[in-house]
Amino acid sequence: MSFDFGSLAEFGMERELFLWRAIFPLDIHIKSMYRVPMIRKELVAASAEPLILSLLAKGESYGYAIIQEVKARSGGKMNWTDGMLYPVLHRMERRGLIKARWAESETGRKRKYYSLKKDGKAAMARHHEQWSLVHSVLAGLKKEQYV
Amino acid sequence: MFDLEQSIADWRKQMLAAGIKSPVPLEELEIHLREEIERQVKSGLSEQEFFNSAVQKIGQAHMIQNEFKKVEATKEDRNWKFVENLFAVVTSLFSLFLCGMVIFKMGSFSEATSSQQTSCLVGIGTFALLAWGGRLSCRMFPVVRARQIRDAICVSGGALLMLWWMVFVHIILPRHDFTTGKLLVTILWVMIVPCGIFLGLSWGIEAAARKKVAMTGS
Numbered sequence: 001m002s003f004d005f006g007s008l009a010e011f012g013m014e015r016e017l018f019l020w021r022a023i024f025p026l027d028i029h030i031k032s033m034y035r036v037p038m039i040r041k042e043l044v045a046a047s048a049e050p051l052i053l054s055l056l057a058k059g060e061s062y063g064y065a066i067i068q069e070v071k072a073r074s075g076g077k078m079n080w081t082d083g084m085l086y087p088v089l090h091r092m093e094r095r096g097l098i099k100a101r102w103a104e105s106e107t108g109r110k111r112k113y114y115s116l117k118k119d120g121k122a123a124m125a126r127h128h129e130q131w132s133l134v135h136s137v138l139a140g141l142k143k144e145q146y147v
Numbered sequence: 148m149f150d151l152e153q154s155i156a157d158w159r160k161q162m163l164a165a166g167i168k169s170p171v172p173l174e175e176l177e178i179h180l181r182e183e184i185e186r187q188v189k190s191g192l193s194e195q196e197f198f199n200s201a202v203q204k205i206g207q208a209h210m211i212q213n214e215f216k217k218v219e220a221t222k223e224d225r226n227w228k229f230v231e232n233l234f235a236v237v238t239s240l241f242s243l244f245l246c247g248m249v250i251f252k253m254g255s256f257s258e259a260t261s262s263q264q265t266s267c268l269v270g271i272g273t274f275a276l277l278a279w280g281g282r283l284s285c286r287m288f289p290v291v292r293a294r295q296i297r298d299a300i301c302v303s304g305g306a307l308l309m310l311w312w313m314v315f316v317h318i319i320l321p322r323h324d325f326t327t328g329k330l331l332v333t334i335l336w337v338m339i340v341p342c343g344i345f346l347g348l349s350w351g352i353e354a355a356a357r358k359k360v361a362m363t364g365s
Contacts, residue, residue: 063178064182081204082179084206084210086175086215087217087218090215109178
């Protein structure tokens with residue numbers, strides 16, 4: 001049932017949602033679990049570097065695959081304008097966080113593969129620390145609201 | 148009839164017109180566009196529909212170009228840092244070299260008296276202070292945002308300095324009869340110290356503008 005609830009909400013059917021809510025006065029957290037709005041563009045921009053670094057830490061990748069993976073992992077809630085990824089990648093390359101090489105894919109398509117450098121690993125660790133801190137502060141405050 | 152290759156060629160032209168450079172990064176963006184189109188072929192849309200959708204997803208040329216410009220800016224910052232360091236090294240080496248010549252009485256400095264030596268050393272110190280003073284006190288300089296105006300100030304300052312040197316060497320100097328020691332002191336104070344003023348001013352104006360840009364990020 002909660003799944004239906006979520007998919008309805010996702011299509012923005014506010015009226016149906018209202019009906020569902022009237023019929024099933026379920027608690028709010030189902031709504032908050034399934035109805036996360038699109039992430040704001042400021043947050044998307046700020047999280048681009050840590051996400052790219054963490055993705056590349058798993059192995060080398062190329063622009064298109066990076067975007068697809070972020071999209072899939074966020075359930076389509078993190079909407080990158082595809083072209084905007086490349087300036088970010090180039091800037092990170094300039095700063096010596098990642099390196100790039102041209103290679104051919106198994107289908108014969110030329111691709112630019114990016115991989116993590118040593119400085120990139122250090123930068124990733126710093127990002128993780130900072131984001132964890134922000135998250136723990138937020139989670140702590142949220143917890144206190146329900147006490 | 149919709150021609151995919153022609154549409155991609157047109158899209159490339161739009162990107163180039165917005166200032167996106169070829170082959171990098173345009174090549175990379177085109178590969179991305181083609182991958183997106185390829186993936187959408189499987190969704191059963193018409194060729195034109197998936198081309199339009201892929202183009203829309205990749206974003207507007209001028210917005211992408213704006214982001215790439217920021218990457219260029221960071222590269223320029225690095226170049227500026229290099230120039231600054233080079234400048235600092237050259238001016239300090241120059242000052243040290245002159246100081247060494249004065250102290251160890253090398254070349255024509257052998258004829259200088261000890262008070263002339265002191266005056267020379269103070270002159271060299273003033274030169275170095277003036278040259279680096281601009282950089283150190285760049286917060287007090289006016290911020291000139293337009294690069295052309297900064298360049299114009301720099302060039303006209305340089306021209307003025309050259310003019311002063313010519314006047315001094317060709318007009319003022321021949322009318323006086325200096326001993327070697329006096330000549331050296333005069334050259335140091337009249338030619339080298341103004342050079343320090345010029346270097347300090349140009350360095351300060353440039354550094355002030357760059358600092359402001361770095362802070363506002365624009």
